[in-house]
Amino acid sequence: MTTTDKRVLRTQQALTQALEDLAVHHDYQDITVTNLTKAAGINRKTFYLHYNSIDELVNQLADQVTQQLAAIIHQHAIKTVYHHPGLLLDDFVDFAEAHSAAVKRLLFSDDYSRFANRIERQLTQVLADAIQDSYSLSRQDALIAAHFLIHNTLSLFSYFSTQAAGGKIDRDVFKRYVERLNLTGVSTFFN
Structure with missing residues (x-):
């Protein structure tokens, strides 16, 4: 409400x-x-x-994070992002760096994994919708591609965040790995 x-x-x-x-x-x-x-x-x-509970408050925070990340997804058509993947990745890194350690913990800590999974599920739906707006794919294929992209990006960001000296990831290295892994995986869907 x-x-x-x-x-x-x-x-x-x-x-x-x-x-x-x-x-x-x-x-x-x-x-x-x-x-x-x-x-x-x-x-x-x-x-x-x-x-009613702390869970409800944390769910609300997770939904706020989802809305902010969904806004990043909606900034560009997926066809444009597919050909210029750095567009979303730069915005995602900016988002992660601009937000508190708590939001990063909500996304990447095992202790908060239930809420991270909520965010991931919701973002998968948002990205699947965006994919279907750009490509003629079945809902199943759009959901599989979206899940693959969201999960890989979050996993790689978590990995690079824990490896980062001084808490700041090497944006270019992160982007190269995400682009390489994600674009290779989804190319069979989008081509």
Whole structure:
């Protein structure tokens, strides 16, 4: 449910920020409503006015991340991206670098894998729709290609992020690997 009530929005933003702050240093199972509400500066009753559980709050954050990544996918037609794959990859790396360590943890930590899987499933649907807008593929082929592309890109980003000196990945190396792996794999669908 979308609201325009500024108090509700402030409370939800405070809880989301508190979750992001706690997620950087805490495993998911260690985050409690008590430490979440304390970090947000609200009481437990207020939390339960907005959410039934921490899972619901994390799902909302996962959906926000999905929407932001979906916006990146929608910036260019997939035919254009296929011929210039760096377009999306640069935007994806910019997104990942601009966001907090919590969002990266949500995407790449084993402890938050349930939420990463949610993001991946939703992005697969978004990308499959975009693929079908550019190519005459069956839904099954579009979903398989989309899953392949999303999964490989996230997996390679996770790998390069953990290998990165100083926390910043070598964008060009990452892009070369993603392009090589992804374009080879999907070329049989798109050609």
